[in-house]
Amino acid sequence: VTPDLRRLRERLAEISDLRRTLLLLSWEQRVTMPPGGTEARANALATLGRTEHERFVDAEIGHLLERLRPYEESLEYDSDDASLIRVVRRDWEKARREPSELRAERLRAGSLAHGVWVEARATNDFARFLPALERNFDIRKRYAACFEWEDSPYTPLLDDFEPFMTTTDVAAVFDVLRPALAEIVRNAPRIDASFLDVPFAHDRQRVFAERLASTVGLDEDAWRLDTSAHPFCTSFSRRDVRMTTRFMDTGLRALWSTLHESGHALYAHGVAPSLERTPLAGSPSLGLNESQSRTWENLVGRSRPFWSHWYEPLQRTFPDELGDVGFETFMSAVNCVQPTALRGRADETTYSLHIILRFDLERRVLEETLEPRDLPQAWNEGMQELLGVEVPDDAQGVLQDTHWASCQIGYFPTYALGNVISLQIWSVVREAIPDLDDQLEAGELLELSGWLRDGLYSLGRKLTPSETIERLTGSPAIDPQPFLAYLRAKAAALA
């Protein structure tokens, strides 16, 4: 190890500690913090964020990266060291464009707005949220202005979550999805799933959700499951992974939300130990990360073999609610196509249409063809157009998501991209594990999570999203066709 590399690794380890601490401040705000702590937390996030950013964009890191070029070129492309130098160089060049003060302002604003959003949603009061929303969009516009872009000011924002993709690239995928999904929705049979629309005791849901999560392949002393207003997953190291879920008045949505977060958790948990405390400990893009949450939520968690193992235990847990509900009825209900106002309750087909709406809207605000104050109307019109759904109120409309409150603008498209990518990877998994269905029927998930860990999660951020997809599937492109074929087959099976 050269002294330059040692020095770079030391500095990146400290920066990594600061970044994980930022995640902890944010996790804690959402999970345990009393409301009185809001203002101090916003200050702490701003100070930590500024400190982390100042350290990272420091000229010394640039010098080290430059001096390490010959060493990088002497190594295998996907070696840990070459990948570290290459990926950090791109991160560093991008981060240098943003003033540390703007970063601090975004963290402070996102933290304060989160508290406002929780209250505004609870009271169905968009006007109360609007000033914070306007400030957040303004902060992100100023961020976009730090960069040159070709197609849209939305692209630099998108790039934070989906590196190397442009707004045009995303729009091209969504232009395929939009009509195809609408057609599947139109032709899908209507299923009566009202037996799920009743209260299920939260404590028993929690026990069952933890039981499911404990089987996916996480070390038992390395994770926990809490509740929050909006389910999410974060990690402070590969051995300290935090999932949250949310228990609703009716239904069992928390079970699939837990499986969803388990996919994110497995990704964080599966990163190679050699990448710990480096910026490579993560995933190449949120789309790839989401492909795994959707794999565990849907491809595993709505499948017939999975539930042929788990449905009896679920019936025993909720005998009054499910004792008389047959397996086929349950399977149809958890796989039906049913437009709804809430993304958090959407089925696999309509889900991406919710995302396309959000992408269109946030892109238009960035491109200044839509004002934040007009978002509720545009939202409701879009829901009508894309899904034929009447939005009952803003709490179940424009206020339903936490992302804009948290200043995470440009994040939404990664959800639909994740759906698409999940099927590209799933085809390979199916070939690699021919008896997967038998394993799922036996409640065995460890070969699946082990294969995904070794083939995908362990790579961390070493490769670009396209390189990662190519390594797994043989092709670098994001291809919506396997996803659409999967949905069409499911809808046909329901008929």
Added chain:
Amino acid sequence: VTPDLRRLRERLAEISDLRRTLLLLSWEQRVTMPPGGTEARANALATLGRTEHERFVDAEIGHLLERLRPYEESLEYDSDDASLIRVVRRDWEKARREPSELRAERLRAGSLAHGVWVEARATNDFARFLPALERNFDIRKRYAACFEWEDSPYTPLLDDFEPFMTTTDVAAVFDVLRPALAEIVRNAPRIDASFLDVPFAHDRQRVFAERLASTVGLDEDAWRLDTSAHPFCTSFSRRDVRMTTRFMDTGLRALWSTLHESGHALYAHGVAPSLERTPLAGSPSLGLNESQSRTWENLVGRSRPFWSHWYEPLQRTFPDELGDVGFETFMSAVNCVQPTALRGRADETTYSLHIILRFDLERRVLEETLEPRDLPQAWNEGMQELLGVEVPDDAQGVLQDTHWASCQIGYFPTYALGNVISLQIWSVVREAIPDLDDQLEAGELLELSGWLRDGLYSLGRKLTPSETIERLTGSPAIDPQPFLAYLRAKAAALA
């Protein structure tokens, strides 16, 4: 406001954010973190601690403090600004002596040792804990060596928790306490309190403890109560205060432990808003802080008027355990003198003898007349000598406390000093609120907590410990006599 003052306040606000974040990392480790997170947490603490320390000892802060001398001298001594400049100057001069790397090492070692301690205590395995303990004492010896001291290398450590006091000062107070307490113990009547030595349902204890805590005067959205291996209180702002308690196999100790932490919580909550985000948001010494936890735990929480309000609700909460226990029997049991091996179960009289033992031992290790490996034997001998107690095993002996594991060496004496100071302040409170007993009988605690807030908590760290005590009582000295008189009167009332 001069530009220098504005600049100083900005820098101190950021340093304050970093310090509160360090407290959050530590709280979270003790309350929610999965065991797998230990190593990453130690790294994060070390990085944050180094960052905070480097920022604070920066030469610019010294220049600002120097340039602000004339401004400071133009102000009232106890004004916010003059106090800030004066107190930070002393903090800065002391912090400059310690290398940032040593600070980081202490935080890392304390965090790692905490996990080892939890396991060693659970398995009664001192040998497992010894290497961490030796490292912690070594780190603190190296810290002491950064300072000049006159009486003992223990003094610079003590000064971190009890500023301006020397080892000799503490020993002088303890030399009065030791024989006087031993005499009270010898003469106290034996009380049968075995009815408390049975299991009490933890969930009902928790509800009752939260009910008590909700009456002391904390804003309802500004605190929470959790559980941890060792009860403690910390705060991330005056409106975000965290208490923990611990539910034991038998007894109701968690109720008094919650009242104890409520006293710390009220202190943090009562600091003047103008001191927020400055190093003055705190207490002048841990002794003064502890005087308040002991006030709420003992002077309020073991008093006859307090329980004449709360005993009936407690009986209704635990009808099987307490339904047949009369009020007088209960009062005698919660006020009896009964030597025990565990500090956490000690009564008000024997408690300070536990502290004197710990002070003697840690001081001897610092002065190198005792080796850490010989602590168990010295502990057991001291318990026999001071309290006549046979220590059953190391888990209930030398391993019972978290402080040495957390590298908090020099902290223990503040507990006994707190006992002493609590009575000095209590005498003044009694005069200021003549009908206090009537209020306690009515379950009314707000005038008491309001008076203490306005007279004490709101001052924060503006004055020295002695100045603070003098402002309240008219005399700067720490005087053990009111405390001893109180204990003698209680013991006499039991006879």
